[in-house]
Amino acid sequence: MIRHAAVCLFALGLVATPHGAQAQTGLSITPVAEGFDAPWAIGFLPDDSILVTERGGRLWRLADGMRHEITGIGDVAVTGQGGLLDVLVPRDFAQTRALYFTHAKPQGAGAGTGVARATLSEDGRSLTDWQVIWEMEPGSSGSRHFGSRIVEAPDGHLFVTIGERGDRPSAQDLSRQNGSVIRIARDGTPPADNPFQGQGGTQPGIWSYGHRNPQGAALDSQGRLWVVEHGARGGDEVNLIEKGANYGWPVISYGTHYSGAKIGEGTSKPGMKQPAFYWDPSIAPSGMTIYTGALFPDWQGDILVGSLKFDHIARLSGDPLREVQEISTPETVRVRDIRQGPDGAIWFLSVGQGTLYRMTPD
Incomplete structure (x- = not known):
């Protein structure tokens, strides 16, 4: 049952949930607030409170161990x-x-x-x-x-x-x-x-x-x-955005239509930008953060992307960009948004769990 009550909060900084996330990935994943209905985005306020949007039209503020609807x-x-x-x-x-x-x-x-x-x-x-x-x-x-x-x-x-x-x-x-x-x-x-x-x-x-x-x-x-x-069907893209550039859809793509039919003219065309990275098959990406914090020093400059389809967080690194890790735990079910918090922790919203999580090194 989805709950919209302030009691569905956990104190920040608790030990990770007992799902084996540490053993699998060397990470500690802590639930912060649960019971959200189709959560979509996270925002951090200067007073350390947190905003969460729900697609259905609700906005919540998490503060002092309570959840308040705005x-x-x-x-x-x-x-x-x-x-x-x-x-x-x-x-x-x-x-x-x-x-x-x-x-x-x-x-x-x-x-x-x-x-x-x-x-x-x-x-x-x-x-x-x-x-x-x-x-x-x-x-x-x-x-x-x-x-x-x-x-x-x-x-x-x-x-x-x-x-x-x-x-x-x-x-x-x-x-x-x-x-x-x-x-x-x-x-x-x-x-x-x-x-x-x-x-x-x-x-x-x-x-x-x-x-x-x-x-x-x-x-x-x-x-x-x-x-x-x-x-x-395939062809999810990570793009470095340039002023005035054309990224090709639907003339070029690394995927196909859901019917299996070819899209456009192929995978490249003069005057159209190539992606920095693409997935095939599609992972249904939603949410992105580029890590700049101190908690994960080996992740500096890495791109983290949530997957709605395969229930993981993809970590991409390097030049050329490549996927170097799939963080897949019982918590990463249909990840809609992912953000770096002010403390350098990684925060993410699971649509499948209706929960906001905080991820730190184990």
Whole structure:
């Protein structure tokens, strides 16, 4: 039974759960809070409390051994893969108390990926001034491929991943925002130095395009943006994002359609970027962090990605990038989000367990 009560919390720093995670991987995995219904994202506040979003429209704050529901979430379309999705705690939160969210924004008979800003009350119990600062242009239907990760760039602008909403050709159409990474200012406007700003017939917010359904995004220590995205049948990709670049979907791919039919023109084409890494078969990747902490010194610069399909966390390293470890334990069931915490621990959300976990070296 899914429980939405504050009692479903564990104190931080307890010993690992007795599932053999230490013996299998040399890691200690501790449950922090359980009973979530389709959890989607984690955010860390400066006072050491933690935010967790649920796709169904709930936002929770974990603090002082209790779990509190935060009120004030705006209108969210809970449909298929859509709902309340990512949360960003920006670097200036202590001064502004502003939070940013991605969500499926109702748009008449359909829905599109949107970005909202709201202010968290001083007691951490409610949001005020929920405002949609950006939304993709109406016109998409269906309930899949919202993308929806949000990352604060080094200059304070926001990167947001947008899925192609199941409309494959739209990812190559610069007059539409489907299948793109957008870059916007804090008020939702496109910065003047975006690559397609001022070009007739293009969407000025687009930073890169040719993406399918990017559900993980993170900055590395150099401030570069990396994205992980779902392929079809095979062809999940990790991409290093470059300004104005075309990542090929659906013209090139290392996967096939679910029917087994060939996708596009093959695996490469001039003018289209190659992935830094790809999986075949697909692992259904969601959530990404690039490790910079001190608890795992051998993991410096490594990419960690959750798998919704094979119930593990993939660790990638090296140049060229390769998968060096699959962290697979009873806790890593359908990993939706994974983050590095302020203390250098790895935190992840298991959809299958409805639980937030904290991972440290054994």
